[in-house]
Amino acid sequence: MSSESSRRWVTVLGAGVSALFLWVAVRHIDLASVKETWRTARPLPWIPLAMAAYVVGHFVRGARLRFLVRREAGLQVTTATNVVVVGYASNNVLPARLGELVRAGMLAERTGIPLTQALTVTFIERLVDGVAILFLLVGASWATHTAGWIAELARVGALVFGVALAGLGLAVFFPAALGALASRLSQPLGRRAHDTAVGLVTSIVNGAAVLRRPLDALVIGVLSVVVWLCESAMFVAVLPALGLAPSPGMAVIAMSVTNLGILVPSTPGFVGPFHFFCSQALLAQGVGAEIALAYAVLVHIAFYAPATLWGAGAMLWYGVEVGATAALARAARRSHRVETIGGVPMQIIAQLAEPPKEAEASDFDRALTEAILPPGGSAAVVGDSARFLAGQIAALPTRVRTLYAIGMSVFRFWVRVRYLRSFCGLDLDRRRAAVAGWAFGTIAPLRQLFRAPRSTVLLAFYEHPAGLATLGAEERRHLPVATTAPEEAHG
Amino acid sequence: MAEAVRHRTEVLVVGSGAGGAVTALELASAGRDVAVLEEGGEHADDDYGKSSPEAMRLLYRRRGMTPILGQVPLGYVEGACVGGSTEINSGFWHRTPREVLLRWHAQFGLADAGVDDMAPHFDWAEERLGISKYDREWPKSTRMFAQGIEAMGWAYQEVPRAAPGCLSTNACASGCPTGKKRGVSRALWPTAREKGARLVPRCRVHQLLFERHRCIGVLAEVEVEGGRRVLARIDADHVFVCAGPTETPALLRRSGVKFHVGETLRVHPMLKVAARFPETIDAHQSVLPLLQVKEFWPDVSLGGAFFTPGHLALGLSDNWPETSDRMQRFRNMASYYVAVRGEGRGWVRPSKLGDGATLIHYDVGPGDLKNLSQGLARLCTLLLAAGAEEVLPAVRGMASITSEDEAIRWLDEALPKANLSLTTVHAFSSCPIGERSEKCAADSFGKLRRYENLYVNDASVLPDSPGVNPQGSVMAFARRNVQHFIDRLS
Known part of the structure; x- marks a missing residue:
């Protein structure tokens, strides 16, 4: 299948998924009641507050990105934040999470770091985001004694969180062993499966390398939790707009469930899955169906509008061409192709991170x-x-x-x-x-x-x-460089 | 792996040192499709002959920081560049002694490896490398050593080297910039390339790939244009692992090949001393001492070591408060060594942590300690007899030996193990070959047991310590093994 037709299929599938989730979300809902809820809502000051919390979260993401690339590039927090927001904005208007590639492309362009490394940085951000969200979900569900499917989800989340943490630990501390294990386990599954598995593990290992210093890992972990606490603040701020008590536990659960839910491929902006998972999270906590849906729509606006407008502005400011940047990043990521290097045909499986620079003296x-x-x-x-x-x-x-x-x-x-x-x-x-x-x-x-x-x-x-x-000796004397052809000497 | 494979190399060789270069050259000469993957870089002449720190960065594995751990840690270095350790050794050349070959046959069932079987391979390698004796007047450090040996009345030999026309620039350990010391990058690689062998430098093999009992290729980290690095699969019909005595078993074990692999590492532990003479020696401006005392072979050899002010300081550093003032007399000093056959045992394992490093362990045996002690006594006696005012061993708490009485006590006493600063540059036997399957990783010609098309062909195949500098044995066995492979393929 060509990449163009594959992208077309992804778009069609995404639209179908969005439509399905939207239908499931509204099928038993009295839309008139939803409209009435909006009519009686108090958007001020809550919606601007929600947007402000979301914007602050982006600045923390920017600070984290700056920290991740600090050894390779002197990036300002504002520029780093703009890079992050352009990625989010692109995800809001483009299918198949293409924004991740745009973000990596723009990061490479702004900092001069190689595209493969920019992709790795983006990958590690998403990886630690996932772990931070699971951490908050598990913490909030234990703190609020949530029952029902949310409690089940939290239990599964705890398991996934544990496994993810263990996996991350393996990737950080035992990268060679993890790569070898992936290769050996996947060899019986066939060539393509082997190369895909090894490529995936290599990406994880590349990304996880930045966590090898305990202090760096701590900073990145703390910043990631702060990012998602800011996003939770956005979810909290919308609650009073609809007359609900501003419960942090409820908001953290809604935020976590929603963000895990929108991992399902869908249309740009996650229309459908976002509304479905967000409203279901509130329903499970005893909120009425109409209010839950109205809440989901408002949160989605607070989530969608600022990033999209800000991102569009940043693209204009920096002159980012979305298509070209994404194509460049996609090309850098492309693997599973045969190249001849030094006259030897090789199947490229994955790009690797830059080797560490020469150690500096402390x-x-x-x-x-x-x-x-x-x-x-x-x-x-x-x-x-x-x-x-x-x-x-x-x-x-x-x-x-x-x-x-x-x-x-x-x-x-x-x-x-x-x-x-x-x-x-x-x-x-x-x-x-x-x-x-x-x-x-x-x-x-x-x-x-x-x-x-x-x-x-x-x-x-x-x-x-x-x-x-100090010994009165001279520097090693000049040594004559070979003047005879190598083969000449032995005849 | 059912999918069709379109791009394959017939024979893939991992490593370009003494074993890998011979393997590639012979295969290419036989018209085979051969590619060699080398972890280190390929260097031009002007990268050679630099200061030790710079040479370590460019040419040595892990910049020379590959300690062998055990009760007594050993400093160990090996090359990591095109040509491997042959680029940074002194070029000393020995044929495998008859006694050693006989013992390998008896103990390991090593077939078809008698003196007569091996002779043509040694002849070939010696011609290629221009093995010869030093053709100028011996440098002072050698003459002083000879004087001591004569005084003691011991048997010795001037060791031939792979350095025809050596200009005595004392740059062996930094890569010879004159082109006279012939590492295999100069002696073999140009011909191998002419005959069609392809060489990919800066390509580290992470793992071997298998389909049941066949090795179908490797997974390697390759540097491509612009310094970018990629992970690539390279398919092959046959694979020779020639990555050296520590990296070959590490790679095999990382890939799941563990049968008698990496469990029998042997080394030649070495104890260095510095001798201070009343007259100027200027050892830092000449080739290292060229003689070896054979009187006590195979258990103990005495010889000369590489010398620069930096290396002298390194040797004196155990007793630095007492010995640092000797640095001002460095022009009167030269370095020598006691090397023992190595009766201890060691192992090699791939590290599971972080950087894909290799863990090397060796326990110095009681016999080693006895031989080192007696060797030190004899070396000190020899040097004092040669006129040295003092001998400074790399043993903590033994800053200086100034009399034969002080020296001779170590004939009967054991050196304090914990105070020794041992080194080695000779490691082998980590994948021994032979027909005795209860102790050998591979058959007599290097084919790994249980695998149809996987071979080892470097220092790791030597069944046991050869008791002499191993480069000659490695190259001769590599040629013998690969010719056997070619014959079977034909």
Whole structure:
């Protein structure tokens, strides 16, 4: 099936799904009562408040996006927010969640990061969004003692949440094992299934790599929960407009159920599934059917209008061409094609994230390096040796590197207790004494901890022109480059 | 996997070092369709001969940070570039000793690998690499070593090297920029390419793919234009894994191939010393000492080590407060080593954490410790007899040995295990070959048991420690094995 006809099928299917959900949502509803509910509704100040909460949520999304790409690009929060909103606006007017591709395309264009990486960032945002929504659903249903199908959904949600968290943990900490497992399990299912499974797992692993640093994971997790609390605030704010008590628990459940429901493919803007799941969530919490539907329509307006208008404005401002950007992103994502690389035919299964950049030396690396090196080293040789140390430590196998990091944390804690100052804040003599106490002391594990930095830094120093100069030695003399053809030498 | 396959390579070789290059060259010479996937980069001459930190970044696996863990951790390095470790070793060359081949036959049932069977393969490799002895006056570090050996009256040999016309620039460990030290990137790859072998550098194989007992290809991470990386499937009729003694078992185990794989790693543990002489040696400006003491072979070898001020500091770092002042006398110093055959056992496993690293473990055996202790005693005695004022071993708490009495005590006492700083550059035997299925991963020619078309062909196939620098054994066995494969294919 060509991609064009496949997209046509997606559009038709989406329209059918939308129509079906709309019909199910309104079939037993007295539409006159719904109209009456709207007539008596008090939109002010609640609907603008709801929209404001939604807009704040987008700014938090922007902050999260900025955080995710901070190592690769200096993106302002406003620009990052505009990138997010353009994606949402595109999803509101285009089928098949094409907005995700537009968002990735615009992110790449604004920051200069590769499209594949932009797609990975978008993917990880959606992944942590899903986990955050499930987390809020489970929390709210336990807090409100909800019964009926919502309680069932929460139980299933808790299970899915647990599995998702475990899966994410696997992807973060055991990426190689997860990839190998996916490959081995899917091999008996045939070539296409294998490549698809491996491609999917690779995308997850690529995305999850940003969560490998515990602090980064914490920041992204907290920001994601805040995003969806803002969206919940939008759902809360609409409740009083229809004379309902502003119950945060009810709103969080409605928000979670609705957002999980609109994962079902439908028309642009999620017309149908949005209304169905939102009204069902309220019905399950004892709200009347007509009011529930009226509520769903109002929330959908608060959800749809600001993002679409803002997104359209941002597209005009930045000159984004939706079709071209999406096509570019789609091309970057395209896989399962045969390419010849180095004369060898290969079936491309997935794009991979950029390799990590060369490790930078931290202040601690520099302070440690200075404490190990012989006196008299210039700032340049200390800096270069510290950079070499950072690179060498980063190259250690994860298990060893983790042990090193734990050991150095203990050392820094000990220094703080012993000298009542941080290691970096100590004068050079005390730093030397602290290092010598561990590196040449009587406790073997402490000596082992300092073996790698000690030998690495000394090697770097005495291979450096400035280090050699302290010995009165010259830099390695110029070496003649090969002048004979390789094959000539042996005849 | 029922779908039709349109794009296949006949023979895929994983790794381009001593084993992989020979495999590819022989296959291409036989007119076979062969492609080689190499994890490291391909480097021009001007990338070679840089400072050690830069060379480690460019040419070494994990920038030289691949520790072998165990009761006594060993520093281990191997190459990760086109040509593998042959690009960064000293080029020392030995044929597998007759005694070793006989033992491999007896203990592993290794068939058709007698001295006469192996001779043509050694002849071929020696011609290709231009194996020869140093053709200039020995450098001072070698002459001092010779003086000590003569004084002790021990048997020794000048070891031939793959470095015809060596210019003595002391750049072996950083990649020889003169082109005289002949790693396989220079000695074999140009011909292999001429004959049609294709080489894909910066291509890391994650996993082998199987259909029942057939390997149908690999899953690899490939760098494409613009530095982008993709995950690709590469289909093949036959696969040779030649990724080296640690990466070959790691890849096989990651792919579910575990039968006697990665469970019998052997190494040559090595203890280095620095010797300070009254006169100027300038070891940093000449090729490393070229002699090996064979008097105590196969259990113990004594020889010369790579020397730069940086490496000297590294060797002295265990006793740095006491020894750092020796750096000012570096021109009077040279490095030497005690290497032992390695009676301990080790294993190799793919790490399940994070970065796809390989975990290597080796326990130094009691015999190793005894041999290292006695070897140190003999090496120190030799160097003192050669005129050294002191010998500084890489042993914590033993900053300096200045008399034969101090040295000789280690003939009868064991060195303190926890204080040793051991290294090794020789690892092998992680996928031993032979007909004894209860201990061998592959048959006598490297075909993995239980698989129809999967082969290993690098240092991992050597059944046990060869007791000498292994490059010669690796290349000769690789040629023998791949010729057997070609014969069967024909």
